[in-house]
Amino acid sequence: MTISDVDLAHLARAVELAREALDDGDEPYGSVLVDAAGQVRFEDRNRVKDGDETRHPELEIARWSANHLTPAERAASTVYTSGEHCPMCAAAHAWVGLGRIVYATSSAQTGAWLAEWGIPAAPVAPLPITTVAPGIPVDGPVPELADEVRELQRRRFGL
Known part of the structure; x- marks a missing residue:
């Protein structure tokens, strides 16, 4: 795994978006779509607080890219995200043909933190991206x- 300074800058933006989500009362996740030329094409943060648990930024990126990018542009792009894609988002990413994923923290890390804090597990298994979308x-x-x-x-749960 080689993470460049450019990768770190885009990941920092994803974490900033996660902070924006948390400050707005939402779950702290953020993601950035970057094209092959290094241009940010789309970014979003979690928007599940109103009851639609599918409003993950990675899913929004998949939807946006399917409507705005060619298959070749999607394949050459990179998605940077504050947390590893859930199975729903990993599947959407694969179905629309997006390229590389770079994530700041893994589902396993998040799961370990939640267990440490006594927070119940999510209703969906935290499968690694490579299990859901091996290519x-x-x-x-x-x-x-x-x-x-x-x-x-930690702040999300008021701890």
């Missing part, structure tokens, strides 16, 4: 951002 190149977790993401998750 997608994936890099992560990125240790430099783990403490910051952990703190966002």
